Amino acid sequence: MRSYHIDHIGDLDGLTVRNGDVPVPGPDEVRIEIAANSLNARDIGILLGGYGGPSPKPGLVPLSDGVGTIVAAGERVRGFSVGDRVAGIFRQNWLGGRMPLRALDSDLGGSRDGMLTESIVLTDENIVKVPAHLSDKEAATLPCAAVTAWHAIHAGEALLPGQSVLVLGSGGVSLFALQFAKHIGAHVIATTSTEEKAHALQALGADDVINYSATPEWDEEVMRITAGLGVDRVIEVGGAGTLARSMRAAAVTGRVVIIGVLAGGSQVDPSIILTRRLTLQAISTGSREMFEQMNAAITRWQLKPVIDTAFPFDEAKAAYRYAANGRHFGKVVISRP
CATH class of the missing domain: 3.90.180.10 (Medium-chain alcohol dehydrogenases, catalytic domain)
Structure with a gap:
């Protein structure tokens, strides 16, 4: 062997x-x-x-x-x-x-x-x-990636139809989160660095895509897309390098689900947590129970x-x-x- x-x-x-x-x-x-x-x-x-x-x-x-x-x-x-x-x-x-x-x-x-x-x-x-x-x-x-995305979408209060989600980049967790959120009926905003990946994200179901290479202040673009409201949930995979912008892109009482540390970074101003009443929640993959729940949904959706x-x-x-x-x-x- x-x-x-x-x-x-x-x-x-x-x-x-x-x-x-x-x-x-x-x-x-x-x-x-x-x-x-x-x-x-x-x-x-x-x-x-x-x-x-x-x-x-x-x-x-x-x-x-x-x-x-x-x-x-x-x-x-x-x-x-x-x-x-x-x-x-x-x-x-x-x-x-x-x-x-x-x-x-x-x-x-x-x-x-x-x-x-x-x-x-x-x-x-x-x-x-x-x-x-x-x-x-x-x-x-x-x-790993799919169960983590499932956990992120359901962490705390589960995502509801009509709510909005921001996914960062096109890694495995982000792509699964996009797919799960769309099947639930959420509005999905995604970020990426190339036009080629932007088209691929749209084909997968993203409602809006922001090229962060062309628009470094992507948090401001999220606010523009959402008419100043921000998103209900951020799937935060970057870590310190993106967390500050993710928090600024979140709605009042929004939830930032922290998963990765892929981007090096900057300090975070805690005042925004207080003024927007944000919930920051760190997760680590998920349990067997979550895996089985996710598999049932994947089967139902034929994802x-x-x-x-x-x-x-x-x-x-x-x-x-x-x-x-x-x-x-x-x-x-x-x-x-």
Whole structure:
């Protein structure tokens, strides 16, 4: 059995392939033969050393996102059978409700070995069945970015039809948030840096798109589009570099859901939080319960994730390199034949 491992961080050469024994599931476990994976910005940061937090353990198997078929199951496994297509949940042990402390160091591809392998063993409580209408490549995009977007759209008070949402950029979380918000019936404003991506965002359903390269004061443009009201919710993936503008783009009593730290940055004036009665809420992916709720909605809507490019398993380094350049629109996927 082949698996990729991070032998050292700082460059792509730290990613190497090893051969190992096929894992054997215990009584409460299943063995999954992985068919496809997808990459997230987090995965690039972990390999190149820019993600923050503790360094990964030597030899870590990377990637949180992977989908495959159960090929063996322990005698105490319930709710799953050989032949089911499943994905692992991002934070193992976060089944529902508030995230427990025991889930903090259980993230696949970070604290624990991840999914960039031909076969993996997981417990039955830490997997979910994936929507039947999705291909393996499409389903592989769900565990991290899609669940995070679902959480962001429903954080605190769930988004309602007719409300407005601002999504920043065209990364995986933002694209899923756009799709979810449109199916709910919200007005979506998106930002991007190129006209090509602007057209792609409009084709995906964005009602308004702001090119932040041409309009650096994009928060002012949001206010203009909304007739001075601002948006009800901001899906904030930039961090310090964009948070101040996101807050200025939010409506009175609006909610800014903070997810990422992709942009370096500036200080934030807290007075705007008080004057606009804003809610700032930080989230981290989501639980198994959220994953299952999202999958039910994806099935009901027959929603399809956006995939930019797929690479074969043997070319995982090329997939990392392509994803790291930041020019893709949609998910970068790694798949088996």
